[in-house]
Amino acid sequence: MGLKQTIGRESGRALLLGNEAIARGAIEAGIAVATAYPGTPSTEIVESLAEVANDLGIYVEWSVNEKVAFETAFAAATAGARSLTAMKHVGLNVAADPLFSSAYTGVEEGFVIVSADDPSMWSSQNEQDNRLYGLHAYIPVIEPTTLREVKDLTKQCFEFSKEIQHPVILRTTTRISHTRVVVELGPISKPIRRGKYFKDPERYVLVPSNARKLRAKLVEKWRSIEEKLSSFPFNAIEGDGKVLIVGAGISYSYVVEALEHLGIRDKVRVLKLSTVVPLPRDLVRKALEGVEKVLVVEELEPVVEMQLKSLVVDEGMSIEVHGKDLVGYLYEMSLTRAMRAVAKFMGIDYAEPSGIETTLPSFVFPRPPQLCPGCPYRPLYYALRKVVDRLNAERGVEHEPIFCGDIGCYTLGLNPPFRLHDTTIEMGGSLGMANGFAISVDDRIPIAIIGDSTFYHAGIPPLINAVYNSKPVLVIVLDNRITAMTGHQPNPSTGITATGREAKIVKIEDIARACGVEYVKVFDPANIEETEKILREAIEYVEKERKPALIVSRRLCALQAVRKIRSMGLEIPRYFVDPEKCVGCGLCYNKFACPAIRPRSREDRKATIDPELCTGCGVCASICPVGAIKPENPELVEKVREVWRG
Amino acid sequence: MKFVNVVITGVGGQGLLTMARLLAEAAMARGFETLAAETHGMAQRGGSVVVFLRIGEEIYAPTFSSGMAHLVVSTELIEAVRSVPYLRSNGVLATNTKVIYPAIPGIYGSVDENQVLEWLRARIPNLYTVPASNVAESLGNPRATNMVMLGVASVILERWIDTEYLAKEVSKIGKGRIAEINRQAYERGREIAESLRVVKL
Structure with missing residues (x-):
């Protein structure tokens, strides 16, 4: 049960994810504007609001990054619209600049900033505690203490923000965001929005003379906020x-x-x-x-x-x-x-709960996350590893490019058999780090590997920097036309908005050209031969010309492609391995490493395809050196080919 | 017993969140409080997934620790073993018998399934092994494995959930042929559990 099912209901109980309960609380509070950049564990808040936005007259958007999301919702709140912005903990780092200023200006309608922190780093690069931002920026931080109060607490946060005319941080952690709980539904309110802006430069123009006065007021306001919180109903x-x-x-x-x-x-x-x-x-x-x-x-x-x-x-x-x-x-x-x-x-005795067994047997193998069967990153990584291995053989492994990774599913290129990533730091960090390696490492070029959504988010300024300062950097944009890791939110490469409206596609190759990149190419990574050729050519271009190059590897996310194929009423093509032809070389399951392909048994190394896992992408058929992998129904393959290409 | 702690585990992509959500909704339909703590993000990409499901009259904590689970339900054999430390001393384990290998070169075939089953049998008196993947495949959709295990779990947990509600919700998953197979897979799971005379928590 999601928000869509509960939306018409003014009472009764529903089983909602913590994030959906926040969304429902916002709706009951009369939210008018919601913005976010997706990030685990925050994503479902704005995702579920987007589902019902058209029905309720709420404006909802996926912004290109957290800073823009913050500014959009903040501005709306200064113009009298009840607003929410949601982001993962590290997203607030990106939005930290407007966060601090928003405390100086305050707001005119309720403005709730949801910071979804991720203790244990289930899907994050660090474990930062954003309650500290509240202390630092003079913004109250409110947290749910139980799952069942999440919805009503959210509502209260809006009322409190409105009362004190100040932003409020609603801070959650993964186990609040991603736990389902029974919620008592309340009446839905009409979106609160004024639709007018009243000029007040002394408050909103933070030139030093204004900021000094506002700073003094802020310290005073902080004391009164503290007093008010003593009677906050959830304590x-x-x-x-x-x-x-x-x-x-x-x-x-x-x-x-x-x-x-x-x-x-x-x-x-x-x-x-x-x-x-x-x-x-x-x-x-x-x-x-x-x-x-x-x-x-x-x-x-x-x-x-x-x-x-x-x-x-x-x-x-x-x-x-x-x-x-x-x-x-x-x-x-x-x-x-x-x-x-x-x-x-x-000072009391405590015995740990005793279970059946505390140690795992040695036969339990590790199961790290991996690229999905059909993932378009796999053929790209397969080709990249192959091209680089060949170059290494020609001139020595010490000249292997430095692979600067970024935030997305593609970080998994770190693992065998691809063993690509040298760095992954933060959003946009691939291009930023590449800028630094380009001027400090003499015999290896940096290759930045970045996804479409991450490129729009934080990849463009460092690309301009590389062009402006003439850096030898190869940028590979993995354009699967969706923000995949967080669960498939549309972005400027998708062609639709958060609420399903048709949108202009902002083409990555156009951005690159406009930024002054002279070598720009676009290809489908499933075409392995062409991919290898372009990769080699691009590496040589950067090494020789000492200038940036950008190539776009464009192919739909496998989960999206499968969904689209099914929604067209088609079946996904099934592939099989011809045991007469297969020589058991293991290329498909060892070097290409598709999770859907494996040897027939420990002794028989011939390949077999698991129908439970295969997505019918067909790339294995084109890399098999003896042509042993074939589709059951070649006509179906033709029908789905264009879907995969987006 | 005022509450029941359940671990639902398997490999990311097998439909574990759907299973957990349906069980939690069925618990709600029965009038209980329930919490289901899911795994999202990177772990869903073929990694181990663990969902903590709690049903009872008064539940606060979203997760529980080792040695506290009354039941582990797994859609994959090795993940079942990985979750054994969660089980209480008299806990119940229901698992699919299929092993799914990660695409890490060299791991395939490293496990002897009989050895795994022996390891489990030696420790867990209330162990139920179900060839859920085979059942789903024979019905025509290998991806309905989760529905077979859901059927098994629904019998073990029948005192904690509204099974009529659950059956109705299962039939709403997917469209056309897929929906019909899901329903059949769920029913087959229930029949298997009844024939195994599973413990009812």
């Missing part, structure tokens, strides 16, 4: 005792169950804390009355612990404060971690 002091446990954000849910498991729920006082920045001092003072010691349970950084310690010092209290010393810094909260910390804090 609570529960139970009683001489010890206090603070459950901050989702850690509260783990604390409740840990106390239950340990049988001491009635022996301690618990502070359920949803407003983590700034610390609501009056409420915390009340929670600390008559308490001898405190344990703060929170994920990642000691954000609440630091503020609480500072309060204890300011008030001259003599209370023992524990937190990270017992809970630890790394990764997401778990029940055993909460139980361990609470048991130690309370």
